[in-house]
Amino acid sequence: MVIVTGGAGFIGSNIVKGLNDKGIDNILIVDNLEKAEKHKNLNKIKFYDYVDKRDFNVEEFLQNNKVEAVFHQGASSNTMETDGRYMMKNNYECTKETFLACQKHNVRLFYASSASVYGNGNKGFIEKEECEYPLNVYAFSKYQFDRFLNLKKHLGSQVVGLRYFNVYGPQENHKGRMASVAFHMFNQIKNNEPMKLFEGSQNFKRDFIYVDDVVAVNMFFFEHQSISGIYNCGTGNAESFCEIANALKEKYTEAKIEYIPFPESLVGKYQTFTQSDITSLRKAGYNKPFISLKEGTLKYADILENSGGYII
Secondary structure, X not given: OEEXXXXXXHHHHHHHHHHHHOOOOOEEEEEOOOOHHHHHHHOOOOOOEEEEHHHOOHHHHHHHOOOOEEEEOOOOOOOOOOOHHHHHXXXXXXXXXXXXXXXXXXXXXXEEEEHHHHOOOOOOXXXXXXXXXXXXXXXXXXXXXXXXXXXXXXXXXXXXXXXXXXXXXXXXXXXXXXXXXXXXXXHHHHOOOOEEEEOOHHHOEEOXXXXXXXXXXXXXXXXXXXXXXXXXXXXXXXXXXXXXXXXXXXXXXXXXXXXXXXXXXXXXXXXXXXXXOOHHHHHXXXXXXXXXXXXXXXXXXXXXXXXXXXXX
């Protein structure tokens, strides 16, 4: 059996689909459906059972069931969250409990870290302590578990943390304002509105990675049991938000762009530049090319057109 926490979420449900594509459907999904629309992420993927995260005790479950691996994707992804106690309990403590249970019962663990640990990136985006300086409590919650893991000199079973950069693609409808720029721009076009970008967006560059590539990286480590560590999960390219708008303008020629003031609430908490250093990922043996931002944006737009943004 494989467990996917956050399996009804964006990346989690895509990982379940990736496992399905490998013929694996003996999967337990752990999540919560307080946002009831998330059930649509589960409609066309195959799994054995679903458990609400509040009713799930990872230690007890691993003790009483034969589990091969846990993909721990469940977390609060709201970078604007100000309740630090909630964030640390939900992201850090839960991940630590999952890790300790997996180590105790010799279960492999793949967990979601975040590129936000690098802060403004002025020291680079390499998996090194000197590059890390989170700007908000969400980023800190991810950073703290990475630090906890790095203190462990000996691991009983495989552990891989992936620092996701700007992920976009299907199954993110429920994320609201935290959904990708591509998602919001598509819906603005469909509502006959201009695509909205912050003033200065031509100078804001991020490492955008399509969710299919994120799944492929997870599956690579799943297939290579001897590799443990924390790795960047990005394309290695930094591109402007404007490139997303330009790609959509090719498909929707009448679309227009509107530049809006940069929000005061984001000053000092916003990464204006990210570019993953994928040297370690390549050295680990992952050699597949990444989908370009233009190709991914247009692929995603087709899915949004045809299925509302869901796996079908």
